[in-house]
Amino acid sequence: MSETTIVLGAAIFRDHRLFVARRSQPPSMAGFWELPGDESTGDERGTLQDLFATEFGVALRPVDQILSDRVLLSWRDADSQTVDAALRVWRCQFPAEVTFADGEPRPNMYRYDDTSWVPVEELDSVGPWRDEARIAAGEIADWFLSDETWQGAD
Template structure:
């Protein structure tokens, strides 16, 4: 069986991390996470993230580099309600276009309501302002916040 890879986007601007609430599949509906998607058979992780953001948030995305260690997920829900095991979550530091004018108070960019029904920019010191989180995503959000706090170059780039 081939390992399934899910790519997640770490987007931080001015000490705020972009997160979204899943609306489907049903097994994860209502849970907050780092936006992302399963990597398809003919795409790489960056392409999967770019596809997800173009489709779901109508905005382009630039993948800068992979950060953090891979995280094994116990399962990943499929659209048909089944669950797949042997899943790896990989997080990419990403940037939205610098010329994009986003109202972070409104959670922009807003989802197109296919996979997500809500989005927010959370202060990295208040990640529990939303919930419930998918477990692996909540742990990784803490790690991303620590990484951002200690990376002057990332802070200047955003």
């Protein structure tokens, strides 16, 4: 039996908007919006920090895991082989002193080619999403809207 690949996603909110990015690689995911993330290397916090430093040129602070494993259908690994995979989402923050203009942080155009800060109530204003990513984003948005403490930390 093959081991399940853990795919990490970062849930980042600012001003009641969720940070999302559009994939450009691998080809099977190109054009789809998602919570930015990567396959876990074992150190989940480190994986997310490395991704954001490399892909977006910004520091990231993973706070805690907020969404347990959700099955990803038709996930393809780096060799384009379909593998068993699960999405695990972390609540993350950018450093408080970092400010962004619209459309920032910008991707380096390798794995992602666009970003957006999407209002929580308007997740479908960007698209298309892979079904699993859209469902997870909706769950996280619902949780954010029901958690005054999280909204206050936004």
